[in-house]
């Protein structure tokens with residue numbers, strides 16, 4: 001079943017030196033349970049693509065469907081979770097509270113503590129549960145943000161450089177978790193420069209010249 005369907009996406013950014021069209025009729029289809037990694041030079045538009053898929057930005061033309069629902073410029077939080085490069089953890093919440101947030105926002109979830117604890121343990125940051133984001137390292141924050149992204153079991157998971165700040169010892173747990181999310185049925189799109197991440201993909205694509213190859 002197709003979970004992510006992007007067709008003919010075009011996105012142009014205005015700069016004082018002249019407009020630049022970053023995406024030029026890009027198509028992407030990702031099945032439920034599939035991991036697709038997106039490679040491409042720095043500045044090729046990987047983050048811009050994820051922003052369009054997640055509804056944080058709107059294309060100039062083309063359209064995005066997530067689980068068959070059109071994404072019209074507003075993030076469809078009931079379907080999709082995002083791990084952006086900036087991480088976006090809430091600074092006034094502890095690590096555990098951040099990870100619990102998607103579950104608390106979904107009425108009827110009754111195993112919040114267990115799910116949060118299990119994710120933090122899996123990612124090796126259980127001892128940081130009660131700290132605030134500003135009190136942990138960037139790599140630890142990145143794992144906390146990943147735990148928050150997956151805690152609500154999204155149908156679509158969009159992650160931007162999920163291993164960028166991790167050491168070699170921390171990376172395997174992140175890769176296992178991403179793989180398990182796909183095993184549980186999520187469509188996972190990962191923008192990355194990391195060969196270890198490309199190695200877990202079902203399919204690798206490259207963003208070049210505004211389209212995927």
Ligand SMILES: Nc1ncnc2c1ncn2[C@@H]1O[C@H](COP(=O)(O)OP(=O)(O)OP(=O)(O)O)[C@@H](O)[C@H]1O
Pocket residue numbers: 013014022040041042043044045046047048049191
């Ligand atoms: N909101 C914006 N306004 C203007 N230009 C933008 C905006 N967002 C992105 N760009 C430009 O679009 C291009 C693509 O940026 P993007 O962040 O998507 O690249 P990337 O492939 O993710 O790069 P990296 O691998 O370095 O993270 C860049 O030239 C960037 O300057």
